Amino acid sequence: MKVARKIVNDPVYGFITIDHPLVFKVIDHPYYQRMRRIQQMAFAHLVYPGAVHNRLHHSLGAYHLMSNALAELKSKGIEITPEEEVASKIAILLHDIGHGPFSHALEQTLIQGVHHEALSLLIMQSLNEEFKGQLDLAICIFTGKYHKKFLHQLISGQLDVDRMDFLTRDSFFTGVSEGVIMYDRILKMLTVHEGELVVEEKAIFSIEKFLVARRLMYWQVYLHKTVLCAEKMLVNIISRARDLITAGIPVNAPSATLDFFLHHTEPLNISKHLKKFCQLDDYDVMGAIKSWMFHPDKVLSVLCRMLVDRQLLKVKLQAAPFSGQFIANEREAMAIITGLSLDEIAYFVFSGEASNTTYDPTEERINILFKDGSIRDISQVDNALIQHNLSRPVKKHYFCYLNPVSASSMFTTLPY
Structure with a gap:
């Protein structure tokens, strides 16, 4: 059976390919289309007039980076089944679907006591009922219950594709070049060690640039x-x-x-x-x-x-x-x-x-895989920038x- 295939022209990455019927169904659903009507950066456009992109733009961008990350891991011999691949793509597509109006700005204000992550899960479960259980695996990966931990880390972790896209996209639309990261090189350097996501030693400088870009974007844009x-x-x-x-x-x-x-x-x-x-x-x-x-x-x-x-x-x-x-x-x-x-x-x-903390090694860690097979957290790498500077919270x-x-x-x- 011929699988339908469509491409979306994205201003950041170029063409994004959608080639699975279940992914089509998710994107076509009114719950997903609602994200067109929610600003990604709330009122940042009052300072940066170009920052008018929405949650749907970000979702599709994160989906694209997830597709690239999975392809890269498979090319290195890491076993990822077709079912796991589709489920991971759907999980990242829906990771922010629980955001309310103006994203983080009104969280805990309109609907008290419920975070957007919890709402995202509720919506995914609702869609799963509608799709007769076809999102079971996507939900399992999204909640971190699946045995291949690296799939969840690609969705929610220190080096997840969510952060890679919002930094890349937000710096593009605001024109703040300090937020530019080498997402393509980071993706090329990803691998898996003992079931967890790690980064090859050659990407240390790209990871440091990623962390510095995060810090600059928070104070120059998000917390302007x-x-x-x-x-x-x-x-x-x-x-x-x-x-x-x-x-x-x-x-x-x-x-x-x-x-x-x-x-x-x-x-x-x-x-x-x-x-x-x-x-x-x-x-x-x-x-x-x-x-x-x-x-x-x-x-x-x-x-x-x-x-x-x-x-x-x-x-x-x-x-x-x-x-x-x-x-x-x-x-x-x-x-x-x-x-x-x-x-x-x-x-x-x-x-x-x-307040903002760029990198807290006591939480999810960015582990570096060295050529000798050893693993070290980025904060333990000799001369790493985040060793002294970026691990401390900054308050204003x-x-x-x-x-x-x-x-x-x-x-x-x-x-x-």
């Missing part, structure tokens, strides 16, 4: 102070809407799906509402924000106007935490300028902490506040 501020403003918008609802003040979203999750503030058994969740995307949230620009509540309407018009809060960064007294003083001063209460001004004047404390010059007019000017 303006991106961070916009995402916290989004969280505050949802929080304010919920606070008003709790107080009995009507706040309705144009989307019935978003309205459902907004009005259910108590912990939900999300497995009972999975179909509703799979109808939720960025469009629902942005539609609501544009509608709430005209809400009679000043806090909600101003927050929404500021985000839509990119009139964001100011941000200060420093190594030490901002003192409680400093924040209290700033809130009191701004409350006088705006006429808001201290509780209300807290939505506009707040602090927090951003941020303080977001209203511009005192324009603060007063924001709360007296009618929306449009």
Whole structure:
């Protein structure tokens, strides 16, 4: 029987081949297609205008890298059956399917107590029922229960194809060249030792470049102070809407799906509402924000106007935490300028902490296979960059506040 074959033209890798009927079925499913409507990088486009790619782009890119990684391992004599190959490709295709609107930005805000990984598994299990058990092996690999551990490590590990794609893709779309990694060389150097994924000695410098690129991308892009501020403003918008609802003040979203999750503030058994969740995307949230620009509540309407018009809060960064007294003083001063209460001004004047660890050898390790057959963690390699620098967490404390010059007019000017 002739197997259908299609190619997708990707701006990062060129042509991506899809050549298995079950992979077609997964990609065609509405749950998967929903990822077109979820931004990969939330509000990073407010700083890097080209960063408008979505979760589906990333998923297909990770699938492409998985295909290349499996082909490389098979060429080195590592046994991977056709069933394992298809299952691994499906597992990586679906690894991020549980992301909600604006990806990480609203995680734990719209649906509390459930991480996107858990939602991804629930959706995979739902699809498996629909596909009559054809995703059993993909789920087993995804959850790390399959006996060939290296297949799971390709999906979730220090050197997984998920990270390789998002670094490559995000640096491409943002134009931040510091994030460029030698993904093709890393893939060529992958092998398996005692059932686990390792990297040949020749790839040490490429691995170091990968780790440095990760660190630079986090601080230059993912945790950029303006991106961070916009995402916290989004969280505050949802929080304010919920606070008003709790107080009995009507706040309705144009989307019935978003309205459902907004009005259910108590912990939900999300497995009972999975179909509703799979109808939720960025469009629902942005539609609501544009509608709430005209809400009679000043806090909600101003927050929404500021985000839509990119009139964001100011941000200060420093190594030490901002003192409680400093924040209290700033809130009191701004409350006088705006006429808001201290509780209300807290939505506009707040602090927090951003943290990133580039490589923690106490977690999943990057093991290097040397020519003499010995195995060492990358942090134990002589002169390795991460030995002293990249294994320690880096923390930055941020303080977001209203511009005192324009603060007063924001709360007296009618929306449009």
